[in-house]
Amino acid sequence: MRVITFNTQGIEQAADNGFFDWMIQQDADVVCLQNLKAKEYQLDGDRYHPEGYHAYFFDAFEDGFSGVALYTRHLPKAIMTGLGFEQCDFNGRFIQADFDKVSVSSMTVPSGLRSDEAQASKMEYLNLFMGHLKKTLRKRREFIFAGTFNIAHRPIDLSNWYVNQRVSGFLAEEREWIEEVLGEMGYVDAFREINKAERQYTWWPDYNRAWNLNEGARLDYQLTTANLRKTVKDARIYRDQRFSEHAPLTIDYDIDI
Known part of the structure; x- marks a missing residue:
């Protein structure tokens, strides 16, 4: 199973930059998109419904704000939206x-x-x-949480980390949060399970210098339940084209969906 996650920073802008042309060539089973900045009714054209994929959206309440989507090659058994608290559901931040x-x-x-x-x-x-x-750990199935966590886990995940320790995204309390998720709770950072290299970033500020010098942060993840650890077969970040300030993250799992 191949899963791609990508923060579009506006799905219409990403489409203009060629994202869907790239996506349909990737043979992905599931594509997870975030920060659509558009509502489902605005995305009813063929451009946003590539052949061979089922498309599901969870809109933010406000226009032009957040929103998430899933594109799946296989028909899901169920779709769940929201997590039951306002910050998530009002702003369209979760679909499963x-x-x-x-x-x-x-x-x-x-x-x-x-x-x-x-x-x-x-x-x-x-x-x-x-x-x-924590509730998820009590369920008898496996899970992949894909998207933008807006946290760089360790110094290896952030350029110039030393001077950014008081900046949101690399604060001690944020790193403690993700350390608990990946430590005591047993979730798996699928990318780091297979790719240990330095300077592997998924976000760069919106200016050419940071992109060209590869000065960025790894803010996008696929976190999985522990039983999926040994199924991770490949992990890569796509940098050949720039669709937004973020880059698509692709993980291949040895799972028959």
Whole structure:
């Protein structure tokens, strides 16, 4: 099974930049998109419904804000939207497709870069999402949580990490959160399970210098339940084209969906 996750920063902009032309060549089973900045009714054309894929959307309440989507080659058994708390559901931040052996979600954690209030809201979101992750461990199936977590886990995941320790995305409390998820709770960072290389980033600020010098952060993940650890076969970040400030992350799993 091949899963791609990508933060579009506006699905219409990403389409203009060639994302769907690239996507249909990837032979992915599930494509997880975030930050659509558009509603489902605005995306009813063939451009956003490539042949061979079922498309599912969870809109944000406000126009031009967030929103997530799943594109699946196989018909899911069920689709779930939202997590039952306002920060997620009002802003369209979570959608999940259930298949026979595994559930795959497209999700996003809010950024805290704008202000202290935004950071406090982000930490509240992470604490609420932690509750969902704990409930997930009691279920008798496997899960892949794919999307933008807006946290660089370790120094290897952020350029110039030393001077960014007081910047949202690399704060001690954020790294402690993800360390608990990947440590005590037993979830797996699928990318790092197979790719240990340095300077493997999925986001670069919106200016050419950072992109050209590869000065960025790894903010996009596929976190899986522990039993999927040994199924991870390949992991890569696509940098040959730029569809948004983020890059698509592709993981191949030895799973028959």
